[in-house]
Amino acid sequence: xxxxxxxxxxxxxxxxxxxxxxxxxxxxxxxxxxxxxxxxxxxxxxxxxxxxxxxxxxxxxxxxxxxxxxxxxxxxxxxxxxxxxxxxxxxxxxxxxxxxxxxxxxxxxxxxxxxxxxxxxxxxxxxxxxxxxxxxxxxxxxxxxxxxxxxxxxxxxxxxxxxxxxxxxxxxxxxxxxxxxxxxxxxxxxxxxxxxxxxxxxxxxxxxxxxxxxxxxxxxxxxxxxxxxxxxxxxxxxxxxxxxxxxxxxxxxxxxxxxxxxxxxxxxxxxxxxxxxxxxxxxxxxxxxxxxxxxxxxxxxxxxxxxxxxxxxxxxxxxxxxxxxxxxxxxxxxxxxxxxxxxxxxxxxxxxxxxxxxxxxxxxxxxxxxxxxxxxxxxxxxxxxxxxxxxxxxxxxxxxxxxxxxxxxxxxxxxxxxxxxxxxxxxxxxxxxxxxxxxxxxxxxxxxxxxxxxxxxxxxxxxxxxxxxxxxxxxxxxxxxxxxxxxxxxxxxxxxxxxxxxxxxxxxxxxxxxxxxxxxxx
Amino acid sequence: xxxxxxxxxxxxxxxxxxxxxxxxxxxxxxxxxxxxxxxxxxxxxxxxxxxxxxxxxxxxxxxxxxxxxxxxxxxxxxxxxxxxxxxxxxxxxxxxxxxxxxxxxxxxxxxxxxxxxxxxxxxxxxxxxxxxxxxxxxxxxxxxxxxxxxxxxxxxxxxxxxxxxxxxxxxxxxxxxxxxxxxxxxxxxxxxxxxxxxxxxxxxxxxxxxxxxxxxxxxxxxxxxxxxxxxxxxxxxxxxxxxxxxx
Numbered sequence: 078x079x080x081x082x083x084x085x086x087x088x089x090x091x092x093x094x095x096x097x098x099x100x101x102x103x104x105x106x107x108x109x110x111x112x113x114x115x116x117x118x119x120x121x122x123x124x125x126x127x128x129x130x131x132x133x134x135x136x137x138x139x140x141x142x143x144x145x146x147x148x149x150x151x152x153x154x155x156x157x158x159x160x161x162x163x164x165x166x167x168x169x170x171x172x173x174x175x176x177x178x179x180x181x182x183x184x185x186x187x188x189x190x191x192x193x194x195x196x197x198x199x200x201x202x203x204x205x206x207x208x209x210x211x212x213x214x215x216x217x218x219x220x221x222x223x224x225x226x227x228x229x230x231x232x233x234x235x236x237x238x239x240x241x242x243x244x245x246x247x248x249x250x251x252x253x254x255x256x257x258x259x260x261x262x263x264x265x266x267x268x269x270x271x272x273x274x275x276x277x278x279x280x281x282x283x284x285x286x287x288x289x290x291x292x293x294x295x296x297x298x299x300x301x302x303x304x305x306x307x308x309x310x311x312x313x314x315x316x317x318x319x320x321x322x323x324x325x326x327x328x329x330x331x332x333x334x335x336x337x338x339x340x341x342x343x344x345x346x347x348x349x350x351x352x353x354x355x356x357x358x359x360x361x362x363x364x365x366x367x368x369x370x371x372x373x374x375x376x377x378x379x380x381x382x383x384x385x386x387x388x389x390x391x392x393x394x395x396x397x398x399x400x401x402x403x404x405x406x407x408x409x410x411x412x413x414x415x416x417x418x419x420x421x422x423x424x425x426x427x428x429x430x431x432x433x434x435x436x437x438x439x440x441x442x443x444x445x446x447x448x449x450x451x452x453x454x455x456x457x458x459x460x461x462x463x464x465x466x467x468x469x470x471x472x473x474x475x476x477x478x479x480x481x482x483x484x485x486x487x488x489x490x491x492x493x494x495x496x497x498x499x500x501x502x503x504x505x506x507x508x509x510x511x512x513x514x515x516x517x518x519x520x521x522x523x524x525x526x527x528x529x530x531x532x533x534x535x536x537x538x539x540x541x542x543x544x545x546x547x548x549x550x551x552x553x554x555x556x557x558x559x560x561x562x563x564x565x566x567x568x569x570x571x572x573x574x575x576x577x578x579x580x581x582x583x584x585x586x587x588x589x590x591x592x593x594x595x596x597x598x599x
Numbered sequence: 600x601x602x603x604x605x606x607x608x609x610x611x612x613x614x615x616x617x618x619x620x621x622x623x624x625x626x627x628x629x630x631x632x633x634x635x636x637x638x639x640x641x642x643x644x645x646x647x648x649x650x651x652x653x654x655x656x657x658x659x660x661x662x663x664x665x666x667x668x669x670x671x672x673x674x675x676x677x678x679x680x681x682x683x684x685x686x687x688x689x690x691x692x693x694x695x696x697x698x699x700x701x702x703x704x705x706x707x708x709x710x711x712x713x714x715x716x717x718x719x720x721x722x723x724x725x726x727x728x729x730x731x732x733x734x735x736x737x738x739x740x741x742x743x744x745x746x747x748x749x750x751x752x753x754x755x756x757x758x759x760x761x762x763x764x765x766x767x768x769x770x771x772x773x774x775x776x777x778x779x780x781x782x783x784x785x786x787x788x789x790x791x792x793x794x795x796x797x798x799x800x801x802x803x804x805x806x807x808x809x810x811x812x813x814x815x816x817x818x819x820x821x822x823x824x825x826x827x828x829x830x831x832x833x834x835x836x837x838x839x840x841x842x843x844x845x846x
Contacts, residue, residue: 358729360716363698363708371702375688382690453686460650461703462675598654598671 080178084186089193116550117201124202128209134288137213139295141220142309144206145227146298148199149305152232155198156191156239157267161247162385162536163187164240164342165349169533174343181339188236188335195232203228219315226320227308230327234304237334242267244338244345251349260384268388268395368463372471379450380443380475385535386450389545393440394483400433401487404494427495428571431505432560434487435512436553438480444520445548447472448599449529449538458599466594469521476517484509504575511582516552518586522593523547600664601627602677602755602786603649608658610644618644620810621658626755626788626803629781633801633818634790635831641810642790643683646759649788650680663754676704679753683760685744689733693724693743696732697750704751711750718746721772737764745773749780756780758789762796774800798827806834813837 124147131140164187173183207224210216246267250260298305307323366374380386451458458468488506491497497505527543539545559578563571603626610619619641626632636642647653649660651671660667662674687696694715701711719725722742732740741764748756756777762770777787777800791797797804798818804827805815813834814821821830 357726358694360694360712360719360725360728363694363701363712363715365706365708365711366702368703368705371699375691375699378690378695379688454688456652456680456682456686457688459652460675460680461700462672463703464672 080182081186081189084173084178084183085189085193088186088190116546121201121205124205125209128206129213130287131291132209132213134291136288136291137210138312139291140206140210141203141223141227141312142295142305143291144203145231145308146294146305147206148195148202148227148231149235149302151198151202152195152235153239155195156232156236157243158385158389158540159191159194159536160236160240160243162534163191164244164338165247165346166385166534166536170346170350174346179339180342181335184335184339184342188240188331188338191236191240192232195236196228199231200228203231217315222320223311223315226311226324230324231308233327233331237330240334240338247349248345257382257384261381261387264384264388265391265395268392269399368467369471369474372463372468373474376447376471376475377478380479383450383535385539386443386446389539390441390443390446391479393437393442394479396440397434397437397483397487400437401490401494404491427497427501428563429560430491430495431488431508431575432556432563434484434491434505434509435556435559438484438509438513439516439549439552439556441480442476442516442520442545442548442552443479444472444476444517445524445544446538446542447475447521448524449532449542449544450535452530452532455530455599465599468599469594472521473514473517476520477513480513480517481510484513500572504572504579507579508575511579511586512552512556515555515582515586515589516548518590518593519552520544520548522589523551525593525596525599600661601625601630602663603632603757603788604661604664605645605649606659606661608645608648608655608660610641610648610653610655610657618810619648619807622807622812623658624805624812624815626786628754628784628786630803631777631781631787631801632789633797633804634788634807635792635794635797635804635827636790636807637792637835640807642807643759644810645807646680646757646788646790650678650757651675677753678755678757679748679751680757681741681744681748681759681761683763684737685740687732687740687744687747689731692731693719693728693735696743697728697747700747701750706751714750714752715746718749718776721776722746722769738766738769741765742769745776749776752780752783752785754785756785756787756789758787760791761789762791762793770796794826794828794831798822806831808835 124144127143127147128140131137131143164184167187174180203224207220210220246260246263250256250263253259295309299309300306304323304327307319307326311319311323380390448455485506488509489502492502492505495501524544527547529538529542529544532538532542563574566574605622605624608619608622609617611617622641622645624632634642634645644653648655649662649667651667651674663677665673665677667674688699691699697715697719698711701715706714715728716725719728719742722745724739724742724746727735727739732743735743741761745761761773765773774796781787801818803815803817804821806813814830818827821827825833
């Protein structure tokens with residue numbers, strides 16, 4: 078237990094950067110706090126409104142069940158993206174395994190870290206929705222026990238499920254020659270499945286009947302996820318026996334997972350960390366490239382060498398492809414299912430589509446973490462005769478390689494689906510492309526401002542860094558601001574509005590680029 | 600003016616006392632210049648400032664007459680640097696890394712092939728060049744970093760603790776490369792703890808203690824009637840005595 082508490086203490090210190098925050102908070106830290114506050118406020122508002130929505134539809138008794146469900150989904154998502162890194166991507170693996178600490182303690186410390194992250198998020202969700210429940214009617218004394226048990230246990234099983242899926246993906250891919258490519262592809266397939274799974278549901282989700290949707294979601298969760306069924310049973314009956322069964326199942330599953338993983342942990346790490354080697358390399362000819370091409374190729378290889386980097390930064394483009402496919406398959410159905418029939422929904426959807434695409438483009442921001450990912454290799458860029466502009470260009474080009482071709486293809490397809498005019502077809506392509514260029518340059522600017530070369534794992538940079546959060550939210554907020562008038566207005570003026578936005582973005586992007594390459598040296 | 604001229608250089612880290620205090624030294628073409636001092640003396644800080652990794656406030660550093668502050672790209676095209684623990688691009692294979700370096704320094708195709716064959720053969724890493732760098736041992740990474748550094752035949756080779764982690768044969772090979780480079784009129788500037796190596800290899804030496812230069816001159820002047828180790832310990836002791844009397 079002593080070892081476990083030491084390991085956890087070190088991880089928590091690393092998470093909240095206690096040692097570096099002891100001094101006076103700098104501008105970056107303040108911005109991080111503001112960013113986290115804004116993102117939290119947005120999330121909290123959404124969660125609270127879900128609670129009130131349930132109350133509105135006379136489903137107050139299901140508020141806690143929903144808080145459990147939302148916490149489960151978010152825990153699953155967080156654990157899915159952090160488990161492989163937590164168990165197999167940490168640089169301290171060699172050190173820890175050489176210390177007189179049991180493997181099971183190391184596994185428990187890794188798992189508890191994921192559990193801790195998820196429980197913090199679950200705590201906020203369940204407390205908020207619990208508060209809605211509390212303030213909208215009477216509550217019994219057992220309510221507090223229910224919510225406490227929910228908070229402490231909700232993250233356990235989703236963390237286990239996500240960890241197992243991540244481990245299986247890593248294990249399968251480690252046997253392949255191109256292991257990174259196989260694992261990246263597997264993760265993409267799983268994401269596609271998770272996104273498309275609701276459409277495979279046997280329940281009819283009629284958008285005009287919100288109460289039916291909310292009820293059907295609960296019914297479906299009851300059937301698909303046994304832990305939800307057990308927790309829901311506690312909420313309905315409040316029997317001590319049900320409490321005990323639920324808690325016992327959660328704990329037993331966790332213990333089985335930890336014991337099982339402890340047995341195979343060392344072997345899995347060895348296999349995953351071992352590299353295939355082609356002996357007897359012979360030097361033949363070597364092709365010469367320009368400095369920019371050499372940097373670009375190096376950056377592209379960096380992107381495709383890391384599953385964490387690739388998956389997190391291609392997520393937006395995967396969403397765009399799904400969005401396009403959905404429109405192609407069911408455009409008429411989508412129009413029919415729009416709940417608001419008082420406005421011209423076709424025109425609205427038609428008008429906001431370039432902005433929806435732009436939002437997805439902003440999600441695929443590789444450049445906002447590209448400098449930080451240089452990590453300890455940064456001495457190479459710093460000591461080689463490379464201008465800042467050249468390095469910046471290579472990182473922007475990689476981002477654009479990911480976003481521009483797919484944006485153009487999707488834009489053209491969506492244009493045909495809508496039967497758009499030539500003018501609108503052009504804006505359908507140009508507007509997201511303009512945001513793609515802005516987002517890439519803005520990402521570099523943000524990353525150079527909040528660069529962090531001393532990280533422990535890629536995930537820390539790609540998902541949890543100031544630049545990755547600001548890289549996405551900064552550009553996304555701009556898309557939102559630009560989209561609002563487009564949703565409110567109608568008529569011929571909106572086409573001109575899109576052109577104005579493209580021109581404004583062009584000017585802002587040029588100014589930002591000039592400022593970035595002329596600023597402080599790397 | 601030499602190939603490397605450090606003039607009144609000082610470096611202060613945020614809110615702390617001077618890590619390096621008013622250092623001046625000159626490395627000339629053909630020199631093998633040893634920069635010695637104990638841990639935390641200021642060797643790495645000086646070297647990192649010379650190669651453009653660290654910014655500095657006082658003094659200036661000139662590479663072949665060009666200021667690293669004002670003309671960093673010109674300076675960087677004239678030297679090669681190898682850090683004490685070379686962190687290389689682990690997602691690239693050895694040959695991809697070497698080709699990348701050759702591209703950045705504009706080495707012609709036939710020349711790069713010839714040099715890679717020569718140096719990688721010398722270090723015995725040719726057969727591993729097709730593997731990812733992440734699979735290399737520390738020593739192999741060091742050998743690859745050295746091969747990458749000399750692929751463009753720099754006028755000045757700057758090394759931070761170059762002999763740490765190298766096997767005995769590689770140490771001999773590296774010394775051979777250093778000698779060949781200086782014979783062509785190029786210069787070597789390196790930091791080291793290994794005084795025996797410095798004594799045998801260097802024609803000039805500078806000693807740093809607590810950020811201050813305590814000696815700079817030729818090796819011949821030092822080892823007339825003592826070893827470098829004896830000289831180093833004596834200088835260190837004198838400096839400590841001066842410091843304690845000042846306090």
